[in-house]
Amino acid sequence: MDFCQQYPELEPVQREHFQRVVTRLLQGDVLIPGSALRPDPDWRFAERHRELINAYLEIGGWYLDLDPGLRLARAVHLTGAQRVRFTKLESLVLCLLRLIYHESMRDVSEEIRCEVRVGDLRERLIQAGRPLHTVSRRILRDVLRRLARHSLVGLGRGFDGEDAEVVTINPVIEKVLPSEKIAEWAERVRVYAGGDDGNDEEGEGVGESDQGSPEEPR
16 A cells, blocks of 8 residues: 555544554554443554555554454564563563463453452462562562553553552463463473572563564573
8 A cells, every 4th residue: 555645535533543543553552442331443443544554654664463363453663673671580470471361361252351460470470489589569560560561461550569459461462472382481481480580680581572572582
């Protein structure tokens, strides 16, 4: 599609909506349909104008990754220029969340959200071999907040890492850590959970490389 030819044909209101959607995508947002009570009009716009949005993004070296199955849309850089590197602890939590997502979503409909309580996540980390002092409320809160900045999880307003608080695992985690590598993510959990605490500050990560997605660990 020729962007320069098609964009002027949009109505003024549509152009404003286009600009809002593209801005969200380029700042790292992941578009999803939303709930039945609060649908996201930006998702519907991205569905309807998928080719036009993609034509615009390609000018700057991006492309629109719109997955109807997972019901999400995001902007991905063609060369991985916006790569994110996570510490081993952040990677450990991300891998464990991916396993929880896999366990929870195998036999449910796509409308069901995958959620886990912070206390249950901490217990899983301890069972995997992580020392209790390395998954304190403050440490786990900061890790989850960082994952939330890249749309991998959703946190409630004022999230502070308390055991009763709920973390929503977003479907984009399935794009970042694909299902065919589930056994690999389980092994990463084993390795990282038993690793030396002093290595947590090393740059590490798991998954694809794009605007908000972590990188393959080494």
